[in-house]
Amino acid sequence: MRYLLVLTVAVAACDRAPHGSASAAVTADTSFRAPDGSAVPGGELGRSIRRGHAILAATRDSLPSHVGSTLRCTSCHLGDGRQKDAIPLTGAYARYPRYGARAAAIQRIEDRINDCLLRSLNGSALAFDDPAMRDIVVYLAFISRGVPVGDTGRGVPGGPAAGDAVAGAQVFRSHCARCHGAEGAGIAPVPPLWGSRSFNIGAGMARVRTAAAFIRHNMPLDRAGSLTDLDALNVAAYVTSRPRPDFAGKERDWPRGDAPPDAPYTTLGGRRSPQ
Ligand code: HEC
Ligand code: HEC
Structure with missing residues (x-):
């Protein structure tokens, strides 16, 4: 598939540019x-x-x-x-x-x-x-064959609901900008992290906990797992603090008052106190 081929080449190029040598753990997925x-x-x-x-x-x-x-x-x-x-x-x-x-x-x-x-x-x-x-x-x-009905899955693990976006901006410049661009707008085919072409405020990835867990395990794509928990949390705080498209009706989410502490907007139902 041409798109996938282009992506692989682009990621490989990202990897080579600042580091000189090809990394053994270049690809997103080995399993x-x-x-x-x-x-x-x-x-x-x-x-x-x-x-x-x-x-x-x-x-x-x-x-x-x-x-x-x-x-x-x-x-x-x-x-x-x-x-x-x-x-x-x-x-x-x-x-x-x-x-x-x-x-x-x-x-x-x-x-x-x-x-x-x-x-x-x-x-x-x-x-x-x-x-x-x-x-x-x-x-x-x-891809769910063999998984029993009613499996609860892993979900996205919990963690602190807030980080230091100022410290995260530095992590972004050092570890992310080379692929996602200095303004987080993406460098095709690497996707954007914020701005008009990104996921909107209502997305799970707009929550600090979800973003931190994803980033901690998977980013930088060619050095997955290399960030500390704190750097992942802080860069997630920075990324989720940046402007992105709105989601109409978001205030009606979690109408029973159980919005999680890192929900990035106010809901009519209110939110759980931080744990
Ligand atoms: C910006 C990142 C992002 C993109 C793009 C995205 N998703 Fe998701 N998706 C998530 C997150 C975050 C969750 C919630 C995971 C959780 O609750 O543990 C999720 C959950 C899901 C679930 C529920 C999984 C479960 O086990 O309950 C399905 C199904 C799903 N996505 C399908 C899709 C499909 C199909 C697309 C493309 C049309 C897509 N997603 C695009 C981030 C994304
Ligand atoms: C080597 C290039 C590279 C680096 C460095 C990198 N990423 Fe990514 N990132 C990607 C690619 C490529 C994807 C999409 C994967 C795909 O489409 O297969 C992605 C996807 C993402 C996503 C989910 C999709 C989206 O656009 O929101 C997030 C969030 C993310 N990266 C955050 C980061 C953060 C934060 C850093 C720095 C700690 C980082 N990335 C460093 C290449 C990179």
């Missing part, structure tokens, strides 16, 4: 095995799995009218949604339907996919019976 001919069943089901996989990896090209950012699903769900500690989607199919506190409603997996389209991709929802939605669900079901 993922792309569904190959032996794992993916044949026939119509196999074609649907492959289309779903392609939508996750080239979301904007696949769904131009539903994506408002320059991110793709696998900008965050690294390794085609199968990478440990990178918000894995493996098993997601077995976790729905379930209650979601942010919506205070039972969510089907299609609702949860639409949450990411609306917030993480700053786009618009797909109809449940849209063929693209069906293909996404089919792919998620495929």
Whole structure:
């Protein structure tokens, strides 16, 4: 796939520029095995799995009218949604339907996919019976095979709900700007971290805890795991303090008053006290 090839080349270039030598841990993912001919069943089901996989990896090209950012699903769900500690989607199919506190409603997996389209991709929802939605669900079901229904998953681990954005700006300049750009706007195909083409304020990644956990485990992409907990927290505080698109209706999130301490906006229901 041309897009993926370009990305690999760009990341390799990022890696070489400031350090001179190619790192052994260059790629985002070492555990993922792309569904190959032996794992993916044949026939119509196999074609649907492959289309779903392609939508996750080239979301904007696949769904131009539903994506408002320059991110793709696998900008965050690294390794085609199968990478440990990178918000894995493996098993997601077995976790729905379930209650979601942010919506205070039972969510089907299609609702949860639409949450990411609306917030993480700053786009618009797909109809449940849209063929693209069906293909996404089919792919998620495929990578959830063997996971028991009712699996609760790992989720994003907790941690401090606030960091030092001033200290984080320095971490950003030293460790992130070479790929994501000095203004966080991304250098295609590396996605933006803030600004008009990024995820919106309603996205999970706009929360300090979620961003810190993702960054701690996965960024810098070519040196995953190299930041200290404090540097990851502070750079997450900096990134989440930067301007990004609004999300209309965000004040209606967590209507039962259980907004987490790092929710980056005020809700009508109020928030839990920091723990
Ligand atoms: C900006 C980062 C980002 C992007 C882009 C993104 N997501 Fe997500 N996604 C998240 C975060 C954060 C969560 C919440 C993880 C948690 O609650 O533990 C999540 C959760 C999910 C879940 C629920 C997982 C579970 O086990 O409950 C699904 C399904 C999902 N995303 C699908 C998608 C799809 C499909 C796309 C592309 C259309 C997408 N996401 C794009 C960040 C992102
Ligand atoms: C070697 C290049 C590189 C470096 C350095 C790097 N990133 Fe990334 N980052 C990427 C790429 C590429 C992606 C998207 C992965 C994909 O599409 O497969 C990404 C994705 C992300 C995402 C989720 C998607 C988005 O755009 O919001 C966040 C958050 C992020 N990086 C934060 C950081 C932070 C913070 C640092 C510094 C500590 C950093 N990155 C350093 C290349 C890099």
